[in-house]
Amino acid sequence: MTEDITQTTIRFAATDGWELEADIYTSPSPKIAVLISAGTGFPRQFYTGLAMYLARQGAVVLTYDYRGIGGSKGKDLARSGIDYPDWGRLDAPAALNALEEAAPGLPLTHLCHSVGGHFVGLMPNHSKITRHAFVSVGTGYFGGHHLRNIPSELYFWWVLGPYLLLRYGYIKPAGGWRGEALPPKLFKTWRRWSQRRSYFQPDLATKLAPHHYDEVTAPIRSWIFPDDPIATPSTASDLLKCYPAAPHEVIIRTPSQVGVTRIGHEGALRKGRDALWAEFSNWLMGAS
Template structure:
């Protein structure tokens, strides 16, 4: 197995916000390139084991932090006014350009976790990504989640979230929230969307303009896990519906199918899930 070279890089988002990323290279010649888009509040380092695995399978991999998260926090910039959609419109599109520049003629694929699959229609260059593997991706609408998770979500939205905004002017990693600190504007948008059956769809003709969700036509395969209380079969199906021109497939898997006891909403990227990673990588490679 060839040695992996790990290189931290900096690059600018489409509107100039400084972003941090990590490139995973193999000394062996790569056959394709993969962009890894994170879930809300997850720093890029969370995906390092998965990125290393993909590199061992012949990929050139880019992980990156959205603005306000991890290495892209940048205290001198306007953290308070980061909007949820900025992550897609500016940050994800910039990551595509960086990966394309580094990858040269290699075909580009995308692996997305949670919100990483929500904003393809806001990226003016999304057509450069030839396949999308979604892991644990559904809408944030609480009514589509497992009923046992609803009290926890209401506490997050209106208890912890409201208190943290009042006390800290941001949603801090306190009181059960284990992600990175979230900007106040972003959190309020996420909360508003998550209380609507249509999630962000009512904003497609308003606040989310310009958008081109109907132009996303690369194949999307979405993995939903039976013990994930957030990305359920219902919420996963609702999210795929915002990509009407894409060839979409939703598959529901049990953790036991991969020889583990738990996957949940974030466990797909933890070590020990290599059987799942094999399946994801095989699907990506077969279409490239």
């Protein structure tokens, strides 16, 4: 059925006019629409396999690059002024509107990887979404992560990151950072939040105002994996507390339960994870 799936690349304007790039995957008889919001530093192409799978199950799927990433990079990352909340306040809402336009009349759902689940409360149009699938979504607080991961995180925040900013003006993929290049302001906000268990919550009354975290009521199912050093049960729980009005549940899956040797922080989205993808699809379709 793969040959029946069509993939189209589109460009559209974010809320403030920044041009974003996205891919839309459509099947002949779709039942739902799925917005896939990426993790930090992941280009939209990382989610192509999952998007194709969901389309084969009967979904219209939109993957997109946040500003500063991939096809939405812009011209001068070092001077762009891009901040972390921009992805949720300006980019995700525009992507959801683009999906709604591509799939008129279909229920809108949301699959979030990592930071993709952090910013639902910044989306002024979040109420259009009927349900959320969180995959490896937990706060960035380093103290809640696996102990073996903490030294490398502190190195990234306080040694590698500052060095890359000094030399290049932005976070270049080098020295252990394997994601896409990141803007300087975004990196500094991410680092500041990640030094405290409360993460972004102290900013809700100031830098993140106005917001909609208390208003999100669409149900959230959150998948967590024991070998994920970042999205742990404790950081996942802390993040879900930011959505007090949303019904939620946490699903813990071990690699052996889904027939693989490793999942980690990004493995649930890699090819060959059909057992997990079926769970995501069933939830988004409303079948479980």
